Amino acid sequence: MFELWCLHIPVEDRTSFEGLVELVETTVKSESSRASDRPVYLVGESVGACVALAVAVRNPDIDLVLILVNPGTSFHKSQLQTLSAFLDFVPEPFHLTTPQLLTFLTGNFMKITSTVVGRGFSPEEDNTLSEITSSLLASLTFLVDILTKESIMWKLKILKTAASFVNSRLHAVKAQTLVLASGNDELLPSSQEAEKLRGAIEKCRTRLFRDNGHKILLEAEFDLATTIKGAGYYRRSRKTDFVSDYLPPTHDELQQAINRDRILNFITDPVLLSTLPDGKIVRGLAGLPREGPAVLVGYHMLLGLELGPMVTGVLSSTGVHIRGLAHPFMFDKNSEQIMPDSAHFDHHRIMGAVPVTAANFYKLLADKEFVLLYPGGAREALHRKGEEYKLFWPDQPEFVRMASRFGATIIPFGVVGEDDICDLLLDYNDLQKLPFYDMLDKVLTRDGLKLRTDSMGELQDQGMHPVVVAPKVPGRFYIVFGKPIETRGREKELRDRDEAQRLYLQVKSEVESCINYLKEKREKDPYRSILHRLLYQAVHGPNTEIPTFEP
Template sequence: MYRQGKKRDIVTDFLPPTFAEFKKSTEDFKQLNELLSPVMLSTLETGKIVRGLTGIPDKGPILFVGHHQLLGIEELSLFDVVSVYGGVPVSPINMYKLLEKNESVLLYPGGAREVLHRKGEGYRCFWSDKQEFIRMAARFGVTIIPFGCVGEDDILEIAIDYNDQKNIPYLRDWIKSFNADLPSVRDTVIGEDGNQVLHLPVVLPKIPGRLYFLFGKPIETKGMDNLLMDKKLANDLYLHTKSEVGNLVSYLKRKREEDPYRSIMRRTLYRAILGASAQVPTFKP
């Protein structure tokens, strides 16, 4: 929903969803939520991991920084829900406007290269060598929340990836033609890590597993104006944030093995006994 006018600013003219829209989107995702039973964890300032979102600050500006799973599965949307809730195209200008308004921003530095990763590249971060967001975060004293999410490998498996498709003449030519008409996607990254050729991998469904999300310990940039001018300090914080994301992913991959309800059969049985709205237990953080 946007204000009426001759010109529309995608950031400043945004109107939050109404209660009816919120209720509808909740209903739209109800079955998906029950199917995947996402586990939400956050980290307190003490470093303690707890279930729920207690560790996330309730005041902005906040920058959530994480990695994409296959096909962006952690962002599944129906009926354009992402836009309804304030999703905007990725650009420095939009990010600047949002942080200036003390909003929360969700950023995936790996972009399309992570969404369309190849076989054997699951949960690998494909980030640029440039500090794409650190200086802007310092400019507004943003709280950076690194996060990790795992579970797409319990739901989908890549059968034919880009490396396979580029060896098939017809598909190779079609992908080349399709990408020729598109603007360059983050071409500042050099080498294979920057190869963000847009294509559609062939995936096979698996018996639905479970999604796990872990929001890490907040990283404060307030009062760190030296990051604006000192490239080394900015790069150190950039690498630290990237490392934190990787550590959170590793933690979830390890701990989900201890989840007695990782199997959809056990989750279904649990809800059948205690009711569909019951929160299914998970591993002990």
């Protein structure tokens, strides 16, 4: 993913802040000239973030991506400023007894210990975690000789200089910037600083890690590469290409995606069915093609609840990786500011979602991918009361013509179950009657976040809005993939609008048939209710596959 370079500052080194900036700048210029078509990533923690910002200020024409981890730009508002004055009165070797100073220099030792153990360290059987921690703490005695009071004073002084230099020049930073802030930072007010930087730097986004400390890069549960991918900051050229820049999820990332939906999977126990070439419906995914290109076209359940179980379920069972065409709201910088968590949509990007455009659709099919398309889009996922399982498809058959151009297989599918886990209390019509909702509505439906017919024929203007639901005793999710429809060899035929329209209506009819099939069949499922499923697992074991209706 990256070729890594590291700036090492020896303990005895006293290079000034400007000197450090020049060292990094020299390497950046060399790498940029060697591969001018690719960005150079600068990852800086604390004072390193200030160095990265300074390099960006001095080199606005170089394509840089800055990853700033708990940046030291907030030094003047932190405990470290007070600590630097306090150290003047502390004799050696007692300068290392301050907890804040130890954290500044070494990080949280308990979390570092969990990192060592969690990444495969195998201690002797008679060693406990506390013994390992004790041995690590004992090694701190060496710091007295290595980190003298004078060296620590120099580190704090250079941080103060760096913060002052950078804060007066933030307006000049043109580089794409991602600020990673720890919510449990013991030294710097990183959460507040991230918001300040987001407002001061033009191309800046933030990610907050509420439970992590100052030395987040040393903590086991944090993965920098995953964070960069999730934020949409990984690119191989001057412009982000969500198709060609995409890296498939690692084993750990896939496991995280599965864990994220673990509760939903537990309470809904999704039943996946597919249709064989002879038209027989079977439980499992034997009828799902294994080679692309393919277009999966279906109904978008309320709030897109089927997405996680379906995408991870298919990938885990068959190895088929589904790439979704998603609403631009999920990729918009301003959208992140109104979400409870700025990383709310990151897992969709990690799993391969791309903004829905004709160009991205074309590229995915050209790469022989499995493409997930919802012609009804947000209108179905945010439907009104009484509209569950109703399709809101536009009239244009453009996805059929695009699929035929690449000989892609069209796979209609249906999903049901939303009405078995929640009731819709407030829909868009209800929200419009609430005082002041119109202000939020303007933010959510501004022009930049609308899908227009000229961007992709299958999608009309679709505004985003919240809905309010009430949970109920959970039932079960059901997903059925219909009989695959081949377009290979029909390219000339489907260039004709009438022929394309006929196939389009056939696909729509198949999706409706899939939905009706599931609505009828689930009535015969003895384990539709979670109560019956829990009883079954209590008798047969928690990992036993729970039966369902006979397909």
